[in-house]
Amino acid sequence: MKKSYTLNIAGLQRELPLCPLNDEISIGAFVIFGDVELTCACARELLKIAPEHDVMITSESKGIPLIFEMARQSGVNNYIVARKMQKLYMSDVFACDVNSITTAKKQTLYLDGKDAEFMKGKRVLIIDDVISTGDSLRAIEELVAHAGGNVVGKMAILAEGDAKDREDIKYLEVLPLFNADGTEL
Numbered sequence: 001m002k003k004s005y006t007l008n009i010a011g012l013q014r015e016l017p018l019c020p021l022n023d024e025i026s027i028g029a030f031v032i033f034g035d036v037e038l039t040c041a042c043a044r045e046l047l048k049i050a051p052e053h054d055v056m057i058t059s060e061s062k063g064i065p066l067i068f069e070m071a072r073q074s075g076v077n078n079y080i081v082a083r084k085m086q087k088l089y090m091s092d093v094f095a096c097d098v099n100s101i102t103t104a105k106k107q108t109l110y111l112d113g114k115d116a117e118f119m120k121g122k123r124v125l126i127i128d129d130v131i132s133t134g135d136s137l138r139a140i141e142e143l144v145a146h147a148g149g150n151v152v153g154k155m156a157i158l159a160e161g162d163a164k165d166r167e168d169i170k171y172l173e174v175l176p177l178f179n180a181d182g183t184e185l
Helices: 037-051 063-073 113-119 135-147 159-163
Strands: 006-008 013-018 026-027 054-059 080-082 093-099 107-109 123-131 149-160 170-175 177-180
Touching: 006 026, 006 037, 006 149, 006 170, 013 037, 026 159, 037 063, 037 149, 054 063, 054 135, 063 080, 063 123, 063 135, 063 149, 080 107, 080 135, 093 135, 107 113, 107 135, 107 177, 123 135, 135 149, 149 159, 159 170
Parallel strands: 054 080, 054 123, 123 149, 149 170
Antiparallel strands: 006 013, 013 026, 026 177, 093 107
16 A cells, blocks of 8 residues: 655655544645755745735645745745734734644634735735645635735635635645545545
8 A cells, every 4th residue: 555645846755644534544744844955945946936925824724834934035034924823912803713624623723913904905815735625725715805905816835725726826736636546545
């Protein structure tokens, strides 16, 4: 049984462990945390294909190092993070529920009113590490719309499963889904 998947991305190669979602389907675990080389390379390649934008937003947490590096490389001193928990410093907060395939329960994303005000009327680029079902993406789009921002692009390092067929997202590579035995679906 195959236990990993070799991913070639942004001129780099990484071995992704296969993790079962259920008895029939496994996913390649793409974790950007701690991999500075991969984060910098993917940020560089995404910026090459990014549409014109005024502000970037991601959801907590795996998109944070990527959006940070994209902002740093483009010389921008800000980005927005939709949080998984409401924090004490946040005010005029609004929220949207999301279901993620890598989380076993429903989550909620929260946007600080100050971030919403900053985004109002601006061209917003949504950034993520992996887009699978698109539910996290949908939730961020709802937050941006509620804030009065205009989504001009949706980007990820990887498109997983059916996300590869979506015409409304830009991504660097496809991450296949796997059968329980490790063969590609």
